[in-house]
Amino acid sequence: MRVARRKSAFVVEVEPSGVQWVKSSASGSDGDACVELAFCDALVLVRDSQDRSGLRLRVPVAAWRGLLGSL
Template sequence: MATKRFPVDLRHATWFKSSKSGPNCDNCVEVAYVTGAVGVRDSKDRTGPALVFAPGGWHAFVASARNGAFVQH
């Protein structure tokens, strides 16, 4: 399946961490919802690169994580 590339401007995005991260979490990811995309970045490197997902892909990932799909046994 081919992946479409599209420009996403994250310069003015409002980034947030999970409410479960706590205020002093230095080893977290931050997420920003922008029109037509979801950005994800390392909280330790806020000026570094961000991953960009289509909203459906991001929501599927979060749902899978909540259901334990990525837990090692």
């Protein structure tokens, strides 16, 4: 049985382009092993919260929804 779990998110950074990066409120304050998300056009961007200037994973929104639907 699947249980819907909704957590709130908070904005951690707004880029000059207007892209807003968010992190789940369930991440805690230590920031250990967390990722941040941003929604840009038809993509979901994912980055490591401890390496914000590092590589970013770009996932099409449809694929992201499919991933979340399979959990």
